[in-house]
Amino acid sequence: MTRERLTRWLVAGPPFVFMVVFFVLPALIMVAASFRIPGEHGGLAPLHEHGAWQLTPETYAFFFSDFIYTEIFLKSFLVAALTTFLCILMAYPLALLITRVPKRFRDVMILLVVLPFASNFLIRVYAWMIILGPQGALSAAVNRVAGAFGLEPVALLFSPVAVVVGMVYVHLPFMVLPLYTNLEKHDPLLLDAAQDLGANAWQRFWRVTWSLSLPGVYAGSALVFIPVLGMFAVPDILGGTGDILIGNLIKEQFLGTRDWPFGSTLSIMLTLMVLASAALAMRLARRSLAHA
Amino acid sequence: MREARTGLWAAALLVYLFLYLPLAVVVVYSFNDSRLNAEWVGFTWRWYRVLLADEGMLHAAVNSILIALGASLVATVLGTMAGLAIHRYHLRVLPILVITPVAMPEILLGVSLLLFFIQVLHLTLGLVSVLIAHITFCVGFVAIVVRARLAGMDESIFEAARDLGATPWQVFRRVTLPLILPAVIAGALMSFTLSIDDFVITFFTAGVGVSTLPLQIYSMIKIAVTPEVNAVSTLLMLLTLAMILLAARFDRTVLRGRG
Numbered sequence: 001m002t003r004e005r006l007t008r009w010l011v012a013g014p015p016f017v018f019m020v021v022f023f024v025l026p027a028l029i030m031v032a033a034s035f036r037i038p039g040e041h042g043g044l045a046p047l048h049e050h051g052a053w054q055l056t057p058e059t060y061a062f063f064f065s066d067f068i069y070t071e072i073f074l075k076s077f078l079v080a081a082l083t084t085f086l087c088i089l090m091a092y093p094l095a096l097l098i099t100r101v102p103k104r105f106r107d108v109m110i111l112l113v114v115l116p117f118a119s120n121f122l123i124r125v126y127a128w129m130i131i132l133g134p135q136g137a138l139s140a141a142v143n144r145v146a147g148a149f150g151l152e153p154v155a156l157l158f159s160p161v162a163v164v165v166g167m168v169y170v171h172l173p174f175m176v177l178p179l180y181t182n183l184e185k186h187d188p189l190l191l192d193a194a195q196d197l198g199a200n201a202w203q204r205f206w207r208v209t210w211s212l213s214l215p216g217v218y219a220g221s222a223l224v225f226i227p228v229l230g231m232f233a234v235p236d237i238l239g240g241t242g243d244i245l246i247g248n249l250i251k252e253q254f255l256g257t258r259d260w261p262f263g264s265t266l267s268i269m270l271t272l273m274v275l276a277s278a279a280l281a282m283r284l285a286r287r288s289l290a291h292a
Numbered sequence: 293m294r295e296a297r298t299g300l301w302a303a304a305l306l307v308y309l310f311l312y313l314p315l316a317v318v319v320v321y322s323f324n325d326s327r328l329n330a331e332w333v334g335f336t337w338r339w340y341r342v343l344l345a346d347e348g349m350l351h352a353a354v355n356s357i358l359i360a361l362g363a364s365l366v367a368t369v370l371g372t373m374a375g376l377a378i379h380r381y382h383l384r385v386l387p388i389l390v391i392t393p394v395a396m397p398e399i400l401l402g403v404s405l406l407l408f409f410i411q412v413l414h415l416t417l418g419l420v421s422v423l424i425a426h427i428t429f430c431v432g433f434v435a436i437v438v439r440a441r442l443a444g445m446d447e448s449i450f451e452a453a454r455d456l457g458a459t460p461w462q463v464f465r466r467v468t469l470p471l472i473l474p475a476v477i478a479g480a481l482m483s484f485t486l487s488i489d490d491f492v493i494t495f496f497t498a499g500v501g502v503s504t505l506p507l508q509i510y511s512m513i514k515i516a517v518t519p520e521v522n523a524v525s526t527l528l529m530l531l532t533l534a535m536i537l538l539a540a541r542f543d544r545t546v547l548r549g550r551g
Contacts, residue, residue, distance in 0.1 A: 011373050011377045011380070012373070012381065012383060015370040015371070015390065016374075019389035019393075020389070022408075022425075023393050023401070023428055026401075026408035029407050030404045090303075093307075111540075116311045116312060118535075119315060119528070119532060119533070120491075120525065120528050120529070122506055127317055131313070136329075169311075169314065172307075201296060226396070227398070229397055230396075230399045233510075254406060267399075267403055271400060274397060278395075
């Protein structure tokens with residue numbers, strides 16, 4: 001072995017081995033666990049028993065046998081899509097503005113987006129418990145309006161609305177940063193050229209700025225959509241009993257009912273969904289780059 | 293054009309309000325002399341005194357700090373190696389291995405490690421399992437920051453050192469390390485913050501015996517919300533804020549979130 005190769009292995013080896021042992025191996029174990037049989041007292045039944053290997057695709061059949069699981073996956077998909085949409089809606093004007101202020105203000109404005117993110121994730125979710133809580137000013141105001149229209153009082157906390165608000169709040173910076181990075185690179189001369197060619201403000205935005213920013217939109221969407229798909233803590237804290245998503249289902253299998261094979265199956269289905277969304281985002285981003 | 297600009301400012305201010313109002317509410321109510329997070333009654337330090345007398349919370353804080361120190365130390369070494377290797381040798385698999393755990397929903401890493409620790413290693417969940425889990429997701433962050441720093445550097449410096457007969461270790465110790473040190477420190481501080489803040493992965497790998505600050509906060513939120521949560525949240529906010537700003541002083545990649 002040459003000295004160069006030895007150095008290479010000494011540098012790359014330790015992180016490589018660590019990640020294989022504590023990331024790749026556990027992932028493979030989970031794939032295997034999804035084909036196993038739940039143990040009598042939870043966990044997994046022995047792999048080899050009664051003179052035969054105890055492997056079965058049963059948990060996958062079980063997943064599709066009851067529509068409730070598909071429904072929870074669809075609901076998680078919708079929540080993730082809605083959260084992504086709302087994040088784009090909020091992040092875009094902000095990111096656009098930051099690129100148009102004098103350079104010395106830009107870093108501060110970006111810093112102000114990232115800073116809340118520095119506080120603990122649970123604290124950020126908990127903050128919404130206070131704001132949306134029945135004693136909060138927001139609930140009072142909403143219910144006064146609802147009362148004026150003769151509607152029943154509504155609870156904001158422990159509702160799907162609270163779940164989406166919490167999801168948007170926790171993931172918003174993930175949308176602002178890639179959008180800003182993209183928008184910052186646009187050449188302002190393009191907008192001038194469009195104006196000279198007679199494009200109105202809307203056309204300049206839609207045909208120039210928005211089309212050029214699509215790679216940023218797709219990158220931000222992937223960064224929001226993917227973590228939301230698997231999030232269990234937000235629905236757990238802000239949602240009601242009916243608002244469970246994939247993450248809550250997985251948590252329940254591993255820590256509640258202790259049906260590990262089914263929990264593993266659910267995790268693998270989630271992984272597949274994540275991979276499909278990431279692949280889609282990458283494809284769209286590449287295509288929009290090719291067109292730009 | 294001017295109207296469009298005013299509209300943008302209005303939208304941006306609303307977003308900033310959305311970002312800061314909830315946190316401000318938490319901080320303000322931590323000084324409120326009432327058991328309810330409902331209306332302002334009067335100023336008090338009471339919840340901070342309750343917090344300092346809460347042994348469970350203090351124990352959890354000690355655990356959190358120990359885990360964060362250990363995880364950031366190991367993750368910084370492994371992450372720096374990974375960043376160097378990826379940059380120098382143009383590796384294909386290693387970047388995927390270190391980045392994927394960061395890019396996946398956290399719950400997946402949490403449950404797969406839970407399975408692995410119990411089923412394969414027969415490990416009793418506790419400090420060690422949490423420590424390993426935290427290292428797994430911190431390595432990627434350090435690698436990203438270190439690699440970004442290396443990418444902006446003139447290769448000829450390293451070539452010059454090699455041409456002058458320096459061994460790989462001498463090149464690293466005398467040339468590379470001093471140059472990437474700000475990124476390494478920033479990565480270490482980032483790892484410390486990520487570790488002390490982590491809830492999801494800790495939740496699955498801690499078992500019943502060990503508690504950390506986020507786990508303690510979670511059980512308080514789920515069982516009984518008292519303004520003590522606001523007090524611990526405020527202190528934790530100050531701590532992580534200080535860490536992030538400190539990290540940013542060493543390397544700006546930390547703030548911009550880009551490689």
